[in-house]
Amino acid sequence: MIKTALKMVAAVIGIALLFTAPSGHAAEVTAISGAGATFPYPVYSKWAAAYNRETGVRVNYQSIGSGGGIKQIKAKTVDFGASDAPLKPADLDKSGLLQFPMIMGGVVPVVNLAGVAPGAIRMNNRLLADIYLGKVRTWNDARVKAENPGLALPAKRITVVHRSDGSGTTWIFTNYLSKVSAEWKRKIGNNKAVAWPVGIGGKGNEGVASYVKRIKGSIGYVEYAYALQNHLTHVKLRNRDGGYVEPAAATFQAAAANADWAHAKGFYRVLTDQPGKNSWPITGASFILMYRRQMKPDTGRGVLKFFDWAYQNGAKMAEELDYVPMPAKVVRLVEATWHKVIRDPQGRPIWK
């Protein structure tokens, strides 16, 4: 009995040893790991699958949330972290991290109003902030009417829907509201979760989307892809330069193109409320975090190779999933920064 058990244990150990890859100084890494933001997870995993088919390198990305991603990269348990909200340059310097934008998307306010077609209802930024502050409470309020002459608005209560979980989407949305409303900035502020003055919370984009679909007279905010897939009624927003814009890949890209990345220290640039008549005002980028000094240069190079491949070949896949790829101008800037900043232990650049 005991002998058989011992034999089995030995066999299991033997098999385990067989599968453990020898940890030598292989020039080519076969697996890299990352963790973080949930928002870009669909596109990262699609890229990872395609990259694996092409090169044989496995990219293991766990979408545990931006906060988790930051914690994991600081604990050095992963090769790269991912966050929807950029880290402040001071924080980056303190932890020795480099961040760069990888992919973009838009956050879209959506409403449930019978008889109102997608894009038919218009709002300016102050109005949206005041609805979320609980100051505009009904759909036939004079200020909603002023923005939408000719639209039949019901005397219905506005039910505000927000995210219940901490989220990069909320970060981008509250960042926008803080920029356009001094009162929002003073009272509520900008974070992944805030003390919402009114409304109910749905878990995840799907939670918000399902509440908005269900509750008549509700307004919520979701990532662009969810608004499309759930056929929700989006709102046309007035941007900084006075243009009323629809959420679409073109308007997200317009916001990104007008953003000044070159002068953004540590790529700390938030794409909300950007100039340009065609810019969608609630656009956001998702960021990758890596150490500036790579103790395992081969792994670091492997990670950079993957992201370079994604920049060059991933645009179409991203667009299929309703994400917006980074403009070529920004990619050149990012890769120049890789060369300049990321070093091996001897201080030599690992990206050429």
Place this chain on the structure above:
Amino acid sequence: MEEALTSLMKTRMRRGVIIDGLFYHGTRIFAWAVLTVMVAILVSLFMGAAPAIGKFGFGFLVSPAWNPVTKDFGAFVSIYGTLVTSVIAMVIGVPVSFGIALFITELSPRWLKRPIGIAIELLAAIPSIIYGMWGLFVFAPFFGDHMEPWISGFLGPVPLVGVLFSGPPLGIGLLTAGIVLAIMVIPFMSSVMRDMFEAVPPLLKESAYGMGATTWEVVRHAVLPYTRTGVVGSIMLGLGRALGETMAVTFVIGNANRVHASLFMPGNTISSSLANQFTEAVGEMYTSSLIALGLILFLITFVVLAVAKLMLRRLSDTRGSRS
């Protein structure tokens, strides 16, 4: 020949002693492991919650604030939501479970017993996330469109009680969460109660029936006194599950950090706050406050269990003195 036999017996006995010893120590290690894990959880919760406890003190328990921007945290809304939803679940769940168990053991025709029993066990095996999705996509719309307007029309004008059932019928909120919880705990409570009722010796019941007692009198005076401990135990099992249930509640409670008098309004429970916010909580005070919430839930369940044990002891004491 005889010598060989005794030596064989000796080796067998020696082997028996060794194996017995191994078995004894093995089980003892397992038993101690439970205690160690439990203490380790408590210690790590305390350590994790220390910064929040240090900053907010006892005010944490009564403060309704939860503001990640200003880093001002309090547990009151979550505690309130946890207790209110659990109470609703118990108010609905206990009588229903009792009725189910009673029907199966005392009243049901023989051919119906097994199907109902199996159905209850299947319900108990459904993962909570399924209840959550059902609650969000099926129950909440139905409840909001058809039940809540009716309830508020019916009970709304009643003084004192009316305020509990006022407000917009969203279909999402404390009441919905409590009802979904009730549906989730009923299988647990009713299957334990059924097992208890079935364990009552037939002799006891038949004697009571023989004395001319009605079914209800048999249940009240023969079955219940005999199964009291088990019934209280099953209620505590259900309460424990209701207090700690996470996913199903998170789906239907509305996740708003405010206290409303109305049960129709959205709220928050401790476990739903944790499920919602832990992944994205950045900063020491935020994480620590969430862990402090976990510690509070741990203590609440501990108190519930302790009270249950005390109640049981008192029950068995009074029974002992009376007979």
